[in-house]
Amino acid sequence: MKNTYSPYFEFDRTSWALSRDLPSLTISEEEFEKLKGLNEKIAIEEVSEVYLPLARLIHVYVTAFMQLQSKMNSFLSVPGTKAPFVIGIAGSVSVGKSTTARLLQTLLSHWPEHPKVDLVTTDGFLYPNRVLEAKGIMNKKGFPESYDINKLMHFISSVKSGEPALEAPLYSHFTYDVLNDRTQLVDRPDILIVEGINVLQVNTREPFFVSDFFDFSIYIDADETNIRKWYIERFLLLRDSAFQDPRSYFHKYAALSEEEAINTAAKIWQDINAKNLHENILPTKERAKMIIKKGSDHMIDKVLLRK
Template sequence: MNPFSNYIEFNRTKWATFRDKTPLLLSEDELQSIKGTNEVISLQEVEEIYLPLTRLINLKVQASRQLQGVTNSFLDYKAKKVPFIIGIAGSVAVGKSTTARILQTLLSRWDIHTKVDLVTTDGFLYSKDTLEKKGLMGKKGFPESYDTQKLIDFMVRVKSGEDKVESPVYSHLAYDILPNNMELICNPDILIVEGVNVLQVNKSHHVFVSDFFDFSIYIDADEENIKKWYIERFLLLQKTAFQNRKSYFHRYNNLSKDEAIKKATEIWVDINAKNLKENILPTKRRANIILRKDLDHNIKKIYLKKF
């Protein structure tokens, strides 16, 4: 059976036509400032892929508000602003963060939803100390390494329309949660939630993170391509962030190129590839839309769920 039988498939050319007259309100300098490490993306990609996507999301936001108004009218409730929530999932190194930041920037420039916030589920990982005590440092990013209940409680409060909700802050430099550091989410029009685990189903919980999503996106690519991007990113970080003595990965800063490639490959095989196959990839068909990347990082296929 075709794994995408419940999706409509579009090539890049056809998808680009759905932009309609959506204006490009993003400069080259802005794009370069928000793209991730080792991520390759052009304004043409924004025009052909992301502008049609933001137009679709804009239409869904409007429809969601209308439906919410109908429900409020039926229940005789006073209208309350509730954020439209978007989930973005996919493997480590596949480009989730860049996609999230581009969407945040583009969506904030529509008149009806100018306040767009972004959180990553990294903030809901257990602290390094807790992971070490639980023997889970080698499974960081796996479902069991997250405080899932804390993440669900956060989603409940945001979706309930609370004015101020705190989100924990994660540091990639320290490779840990920053204690006593919180980001305030203040009732945005749209909230983007990005992370490898956002579409996963944990059998120990009756409520899932994805239950709160109004729209979900999965960034897809061949595993060999993602592995290549991960190793390239590791080599780049070795020359930059890893040089910082405060970096958790500072121990790798003096490796030779061959040694660095070997270490990055070991990490990929032992942790990231396993997590991808066991936990992330199986969630792909839960997404409303799948963006399929080629080796050059460009999105070549788009799959939109029919039902």
């Protein structure tokens, strides 16, 4: 007999949108436009039908986590050090991780039990370009070996230990490099969202992984043909905007014709991003607590929650 067991509860968009016991949280059209990605043509209904039920579910996890933490401190007779609930968000380049992270940050901060929600991206933990060039792996930016894992592990373990006033490095997609003169202050948040393509990555040479510090994890999924299309669309939009600035790292692409730009983006996708997706990102999908599947229009059409 064929084994039909699945480790996930599976919801289509309609059944997920019918989740009960939802708070009356709203965001304005203007705020929504600021939160969504450059080329994500999604309607504000995505908030009420998908992200609000998701935020409500995470709220259930967070309140249970807080109660357990309090009881554990009491049981062990240890000082009540406040540790944040940590959420990891993974997935391919151009799949919409940043939009999901920003929407969740906004919605989760509405609850009085956990109003302080910080968002950190792992881009800031990439090695600076000069180091990548010295290592000869500039063409592997975004691959696991391009990150300063020790620095990332120290940061997230310090956050999880409840240490105050920590600094997270920042990254500029404009200059395509880690910023030397700016950092992000992370000071004992109630919830910390960590967003990055490889946050669910494991390394068999190390005893601990970044994901060991996660209390909830989400993988944003989509068919590769759609992600490739979104990547090329975003490249074209940037060619006509950010790339036009002479200070941009990618200014060299500003003068490309549309056909040249499409071909260039397709080659970058094939040589770098698709390779990273298959070798490092996609294999981590089943490690997530939740998988969110997007359709061709960037709209979420399926949610899988680990049992």
